[in-house]
Amino acid sequence: MDIVPLGPGFAAELRGITLAAVAADDALYRETRALLDEHSVLVFRDQAVTDEVQLAFSRRFGPLEVTKVGSDGAGTNLVILTTIGADGKVAAPDSRRALRNKANHLWHTDSTFKRVPALASVLSARIMPAQGGETEYVSTRLAFERLDADLRKRLNNSFGWHDYAHSRGQIAPDLASPEERAALPPACWRMVWTNPANGRQALYLASHAYAIEGMEKDEGLKLLGQLTAHATAPGTSYVHQWRAGDVVMWDNRATMHRGRPWPAHEARLMVRTTISATAADGLESMRPPSQQAAE
Numbered sequence: 001m002d003i004v005p006l007g008p009g010f011a012a013e014l015r016g017i018t019l020a021a022v023a024a025d026d027a028l029y030r031e032t033r034a035l036l037d038e039h040s041v042l043v044f045r046d047q048a049v050t051d052e053v054q055l056a057f058s059r060r061f062g063p064l065e066v067t068k069v070g071s072d073g074a075g076t077n078l079v080i081l082t083t084i085g086a087d088g089k090v091a092a093p094d095s096r097r098a099l100r101n102k103a104n105h106l107w108h109t110d111s112t113f114k115r116v117p118a119l120a121s122v123l124s125a126r127i128m129p130a131q132g133g134e135t136e137y138v139s140t141r142l143a144f145e146r147l148d149a150d151l152r153k154r155l156n157n158s159f160g161w162h163d164y165a166h167s168r169g170q171i172a173p174d175l176a177s178p179e180e181r182a183a184l185p186p187a188c189w190r191m192v193w194t195n196p197a198n199g200r201q202a203l204y205l206a207s208h209a210y211a212i213e214g215m216e217k218d219e220g221l222k223l224l225g226q227l228t229a230h231a232t233a234p235g236t237s238y239v240h241q242w243r244a245g246d247v248v249m250w251d252n253r254a255t256m257h258r259g260r261p262w263p264a265h266e267a268r269l270m271v272r273t274t275i276s277a278t279a280a281d282g283l284e285s286m287r288p289p290s291q292q293a294a295e
């Protein structure tokens with residue numbers, strides 16, 4: 001296997017490896033897991049990816065999320081991200097489907113609003129527009145390391161509140177449906193995730209974050225905005241230009257990402273699997289003290 005660095009201090013392409021091989025081989029899985037812990041974003045090109053191969057690969061890393069209500073693929077382990085409607089046509093720019101896609105263009109971390117947050121996501125390109133539609137990543141680990149020591153210490157002892165309805169509300173006031181709101185109550189997590197494999201710490205931020213425990217609402221939102229701007233400063237990102245057969249895996253504990261726009265009339269179909277975080281991934285230390293005692 002060749003490891004080719006891609007981004008400014010994080011992200012790497014793994015050459016000479018297939019998802020199917022990782023799914024079938026213990027040693028290869030352990031090597032890939034160690035590379036994920038180190039590089040945060042892993043790119044696999046020219047993969048013969050099917051739903052089955054993607055599921056088998058993803059299951060190696062931990063339990064898979066069941067797709068939430070209101071998303072294509074609800075109730076399965078696949079999230080279908082598409083602009084193609086049930087009628088086979090590309091959805092109109094003002095449709096709910098198109099607006100939900102637009103919400104993915106905000107800087108975020110997957111699943112911070114869930115009861116169990118995500119270790120990693122795996123995204124495969126199935127139908128891509130001729131241009132645009134890139135995915136852009138930043139390292140929240142490198143962003144954390146760029147902060148001064150006092151702020152790092154303070155954030156280590158701070159807890160942020162995350163709500164799916166908050167990020168959707170930035171696109172349209174009622175984009176999160178009553179059904180989604182009921183299924184997804186706000187979740188509270190420490191603002192720094194420590195990776196137990198290497199001790200490295202990362203900011204835990206997302207467009208879903210709307211408050212900081214113990215801070216006035218406006219003051220908390222202001223700090224969240226400043227930290228997001230810091231983490232996504234110019235020159236810090238890796239932009240993935242998708243080709244057919246590409247699969248990208250990222251560590252949600254140490255990155256943020258956003259989708260980039262593409263011409264509205266062009267179809268795009270991506271399939272995501274999401275691996276839930278477990279105690280071995282550092283999950284327990286993310287809970288606020290009250291919940292640590294309760295669970």
Ligand SMILES: [Fe+2]
Nearest residue numbers: 104108109110
């Ligand atoms: Fe995402």
